[in-house]
Amino acid sequence: MNKDLLLWDQTIFREEQYFELDFLPENLLHRESQIRSLQFSIGPALRGATPLNAYCRGAPGTGKTSAVLKVFEEVENATQKVLPVYINCQVDSTRYAIFAQIFKKLFGYPPPSSGISFKKLFSQIAKHLVEKKRVLIVALDDINYLMMSKEIDDVLYSLLRMHEVQPGAKVGVISILSDMTLDMAKDLSPQVQSVFLPEEIVFPQYSVDEIRDILKYRIKYGFFPNxxxxxxxxxxxxxxxxxxxxxxxxxxxxxxxxNAERRASRNVSVEDVEKAYEGSRYVHLNYVVRSLKKEEKMILKCIVDSGKQELMSGELYDCFKEKTNLGYTSFYEMVNRLETLKLVTLSSTGKGTRGQSRIISLPYDPKEIERRIDL
Structure with missing residues (x-):
């Protein structure tokens, strides 16, 4: 028997959960300063006071959600007097849906399925917080979905003005935004801006060394040695x-x-990684396409429908304008955002005005992009 080969009931994984995308490791490497900032914002709540609001900004995959969930986990382990509620705004993008989730976390069961008015739902939450002397902290992840649905003012106003309706209610909000081209403050009404006033916490892209460190940490605890x-x-x-x-x-x-286990190997090879990348590279695509506006998806669809590997900027704009009737400035900003999200690749022809004519191409298989665009 070849000792270098795995038996059918053996594995090279020590703890496979370390490779799950929703797994929260004990140590969140290279996000120490961001976690400290979140702890600082939440700190007053631990003393029974109103917490500071926070605004977490950063590109997809930079640890924003993990950092917030990590701090929420610490809070729940430390006290019952603070109620942290995490909301995924892709799933719950209306004021009622968000308050229904808060109600469920507060009481342990959802509001009646027949539906109760928002006013009653709001009143029950606020009254319970005051009676039990609990501080509510709500994290609104992917808050751009509230901006798109025009619900953001109503949601924030209802949360941050709760103390006016129910004196003694203490509420803080942590907003999480992955769209670096959006300025959330500009989308808020003056009334909401005056009470939100968040501490901004920036999550920069990880450096090469930081990425290597984090992957090494996952490998150490997720796989057996060597x-x-x-x-x-x-x-x-x-x-x-x-x-x-x-x-x-x-x-x-x-x-x-x-892939290594499929070969009954005790070691992961470079070939195993190369095969894995063909599937893993679409993890990024899945996340970012969901966050796009309809018009941004239209740009991708124009490229896909052209049947070409690459398009001149002017040619792409003609298609975009025909479908949306938007101007070139909007188009230009959207293309730049798609490049930032690594959904398109831009290169210059060296021709045109000051040599700035651009060629726009897709880094992904057009069929894979088309499958994910729900227009």
Whole structure:
């Protein structure tokens, strides 16, 4: 029997959960300052006072959600007097839906399925907070969905003015935004701006060294020793940097490990990583396409429908204008955002006005993009 081969009931994974995208590791590396800022904002709540509001900004895959959930986990372990509620605004994008989730966290069951008025729902939440002397902290993840549905003012106003309706109610809000081209403050009414006044917490892109550190940490606890070589780690780090999203690297490690097990190997090879990348690279695509505005998706659809590998900027704009009737400035800003999100690649022809004519191409298989655009 070849001792280098895995038996059917053996595995190279020590703790496979370390490669799940929703797993919260004990140590969130390279986000220490952001976590301290969140703790500072929440600090007053631990003393029974109103917390500071916070605004977490950063590109997809930079640890915003993980940092907030990590701090929420610490709060729940420390006290019952603070109620942290995490809301995914992709799923719950109306004021009623958000308050229904708060109600469920507060009472342990959802509001009646037959539906109660928002006023009654709001009143029950506010009254309970005051009676039990609990401080509410609501994290609104992907808050751009509230901006798109025009619900953001109503949601924030209802939360932050709760003390006016129910004296003694204490509420804080943490907003999480992955769209670096949006300025949330500009979308808020003056009445909401005057009470929101958040502490801004920036989540920059991870550097190459930081990505390597984080992947090494996952490997240490997720695999048994000597499963992943330095060469393999460098390959995963390289692909992760190209994608610009840490989640791609974490998913790649899981897929590469499974590829190795399929070969009954005790070690992950570079070939296992290369095969894994074909699937993992779409993790980033799945997340970012969901966050796009309809008009931004239209730009991608124009490229896909053209049947070409690349399009001149002017040609793409003609298609975009025909479908949306928006001007060139809007188009230009959207294309730049798509490049920031690594959904398109821009290059210059060296021709045109000051040599700025641009060629726009897709870094992904057009069929994969088309599958994810729900227009």
């Amino acid at each position: 499963v992943v070589s330095d060469e393999v780690l460098e390959k995963v780090t390289q692909y992760t940097c190209e994608a610009g999203d840490l989640r791609v690297g974490i998913n790649m490690l899981k897929r590469a490990g499974l």
